[in-house]
Amino acid sequence: MEYVRAFLAGGLLCAIVQLIIDRGKWTPAGVAGSLVVFGVLLGFGGVYDPFVAWAGAGATMPLCGFGYWLAKGAMVEPRPEGFVETGAAVFRFAGALFAFIVAGSFAAALTCKPKG
Template sequence: MEYVRAFVAGGLLCALAQLAVDRGKWTPAGVAVTLVVLGVFLGFSGAYDRFAAWAGAGATMPLSGFGYFLAKGVVSEPQPRGLMETGAAVFRLVGALVAVMVAGSFVAALICKPKG
């Protein structure tokens, strides 16, 4: 049942984003930024914690999950003082995620051949 909840939650988030691009006047970049910012706000409020507990990977894989992890890095840090400590707290949880994405993109670029 956990897989079904993750599939439904992630699918609905992605379907809503795609509908905003196809039917609305949104650009893909606007939708991406909105999802990240929404994830940050919901992460700070604690609402995304409950959603992520229910949906599992379906809540953490879309761009809103990236914003949630940015907020969670700041919230988990005990009283960051100043801009530098806050920035470090933001990327404490997200740093590994970004490293995996960069490494995966590099491997995909080595394996795949461009058309043209």
């Protein structure tokens, strides 16, 4: 059942985003940036936590989940002082996610042919 909830939640988030891109006047880059900021705001507000507990990877893998993990990284570290220490706390918490993104992007660049 966990897989079904993750599929439904992630699919619903992606469908909503696709509708925003198709029907709205937003660019894909604007929507992507907004999703990360939206995830950070919901993560700091504690609103995204119950959704993550219910949906699992369906809530954490889209871009709003990326923003959620960035917010969690800043909240978990015991009182970082200053901008640099706050950034370090975020990267310590979400470092594995960044490594996965970079490795996956590199593998996709090696295996996919660009249109041209």
